[in-house]
Amino acid sequence: MTSTETPSIPAFYEGRSVFITGATGFIGKVLVEKLLRSCPGIQTVYILMREKRGKEPKQRLEELLNCKVFDLVKKENPEAVHKVAIVHGDLSLPQLGVSPADLETMSKTVSVVFHSAATVKFDEPLKVAVDMNVLATRRMLELCHKLPNIVALVHVSTAYANCNLSEVDEVVYPPPFPPKQIIDATDCRIIQTTAELVLARFQCNRKENLALYIALNVLAPSSSDSKINLITVLGRGGLVVRSRLRGRRVPSSKPDSTEETTV
Numbered sequence: 001m002t003s004t005e006t007p008s009i010p011a012f013y014e015g016r017s018v019f020i021t022g023a024t025g026f027i028g029k030v031l032v033e034k035l036l037r038s039c040p041g042i043q044t045v046y047i048l049m050r051e052k053r054g055k056e057p058k059q060r061l062e063e064l065l066n067c068k069v070f071d072l073v074k075k076e077n078p079e080a081v082h083k084v085a086i087v088h089g090d091l092s093l094p095q096l097g098v099s100p101a102d103l104e105t106m107s108k109t110v111s112v113v114f115h116s117a118a119t120v121k122f123d124e125p126l127k128v129a130v131d132m133n134v135l136a137t138r139r140m141l142e143l144c145h146k147l148p149n150i151v152a153l154v155h156v157s158t159a160y161a162n163c164n165l166s167e168v169d170e171v172v173y174p175p176p177f178p179p180k181q182i183i184d185a186t187d188c189r190i191i192q193t194t195a196e197l198v199l200a201r202f203q204c205n206r207k208e209n210l211a212l213y214i215a216l217n218v219l220a221p222s223s224s225d226s227k228i229n230l231i232t233v234l235g236r237g238g239l240v241v242r243s244r245l246r247g248r249r250v251p252s253s254k255p256d257s258t259e260e261t262t263v
Helices: 009-013 026-038 057-065 068-076 078-083 100-109 126-144 179-185 188-202 207-222
Strands: 017-021 044-049 084-088 110-115 152-155 229-234 240-244 249-251 260-262
Touching (some): 009 026, 017 100, 026 078, 044 057, 057 068, 078 084, 084 100, 100 110, 126 179
Parallel strands (some): 017 044, 017 110, 110 152
Antiparallel strands (some): 229 240, 249 260
């Protein structure tokens, strides 16, 4: 192969080590198996793991490799599964909870990182969702800056990203709101202050009004598009209340009232 030719995928991974989060998930399992089976020259596949539901990472790794998806690679190349190594950590911790010793080990050989870990629950509390899907990604970026040999970071996003668009191009779309404002909106101190303002403004403590207030007063001021769909609030009985920034009518904040108010 000449210097101008693009290497094949197996050739690219020859002698490389990779670091993967979310390896026990649906996409993660397939990724690990594909790398082990199709890239025999890969050196080490490091996977981030934490204790979960009373199971230690070692037990979780054994269960992962016992999945049927690994039957073929174990039949063709039984030694390949021994290339998988555990890195103890947690997405919610600084530096993803990776120890200095593990980081030093990975810094010597890891050149490709796959960030596939995330929460995919649609009803996840906002604070948890932001921590897992936003802040954890930022922590991963910070960790990658400590890997001197890195050549690629692959972020596996949800299939439901940009679902408000009828056509989605392969571009990075600007966020509808400054990310920092959304992160700040999950800060317990800010929520406490906002709750006090809600009680004073709405004279009630219904949590759907709290969510509405946060959306209108914390998130809304950052948007310049008055037509954008701003919020989806889950009210009593699972009722979904949708609103736009301006000129739309939403249920009144008064308890037991059918009156509507314009926002």
